[in-house]
Amino acid sequence: MRPHARLQPWVVCYYYVEPDPEVPATWILPVDERQLILPDGHSEIVFALAGAFERWRVDDAVVSTTMSSSYVIGGRSHSVNTRSIRRIRLAGIKLQPDALWHVTQTPLGEFRDATLALTELNHRPLLRLENAVADARSVAAIRQLFDDFLLHELRDSVAQDPLVNALRRHVGRTCGSLLISQWLRHHQITERTLERRFIARMGITPKQYARVVRFKHSYLQFMSDSPRGASKRYLESYYDQSHFDREFTAFFGVTPAAMASRSAIYRTTVSDHLLSSEAK
Structure with a gap:
């Protein structure tokens, strides 16, 4: 859903x-019915309204977390x-990291590359x-609640770090x-200074963000x-096919060939939808 134009x-x-709604409430979820969520450089606020889901890193299938709040x-x-x-029901806001910083007044480095429960x-x-949001009776009502909340919270100018902003624009x-x-050499900034300020604003390092x-x-x-x-337009940002294949496997856990053959056991519909709409 698109936010208010001012937001x-x-x-x-x-x-x-x-x-x-077509699936009966008594339906037992298949064991391998998983959804893969790609990182996108944005922050999120996620409201868990019902149910629960399991969450684990692609590069670490041993450690999982149950998300119910x-x-x-x-x-x-x-x-x-x-x-x-x-069976889960949730609502979320995908926003720029500076906006999350402004709303929460919390450096994102305090929960670097991780989630933080609203109760914490x-x-x-x-x-x-x-x-x-939990009491809202329709999706339209939730959208209005989000608009009203953020129009109030972001009514003042959002303070930004000019150094971090300059790098983000260049990466984009x-x-x-x-x-x-x-x-760094061009801007005469030390790596340690940039990394400290970038992590506070973005929750990840500059190299991770660029990647x-x-x-x-x-x-x-x-x-x-x-x-x-x-x-092969996707190779423009990489040295060669093998470089892209390594990165693809790191993000997906499978090779591009396995993805193209649809042999992967998970779905990517959520990430594909969000990334495609962001590119429009």
Whole structure:
């Protein structure tokens, strides 16, 4: 869902997830019915309204977390697999990290590359919003609650770090294809200074952010070609095919060939939908 026009510089979208009404409530979820969620360089506020789901990193299938309460995500550099344990219903806000910083007044480095429960954050306005969203009787009502909350919280100018902003703009212009070391030399900034300020604002390091943006751009190209990757435009940001294949496997846990053959056991519909709508 698109936010209010005044919020669009800061808010990417709202979203709502509910069980398929065609599926009976007694239906037992298949063991391997998992959804893979790609990192995208944005922050999120997620309101868990019903049910629960399991969440684990693609590169660490041993350690999983059961998610049944609301949380925020500062920045994320890795992909996660999710699988419903009970039929879930949730609503979320995908927004720029600066906006999350402004709303919570909390450096994102305090929950670096991880989630933080709203109860641990203990931000009263967000906890009140959580209760209001839980009581909402329609998706339209939830959207209005989100608009009203953010129009109030973001009514003042959002303070930004000019150094972090300059790097983010450069990463965006180059689609992540830049050497951070060159940028540091050009701006005469030490790596330690940049990393400290960037993590506080973004929740991940500059190199992780550039890697995410580069892969996001290439994956959109890979997805838009028919058949997938036919024109090889997705290789523009990589040294060669093997370089892209390694990154693809790191984010997906499977090779591009396995993905193209649909032999992967998970779905990517959520990530594909959000990334495609962001690119429009």
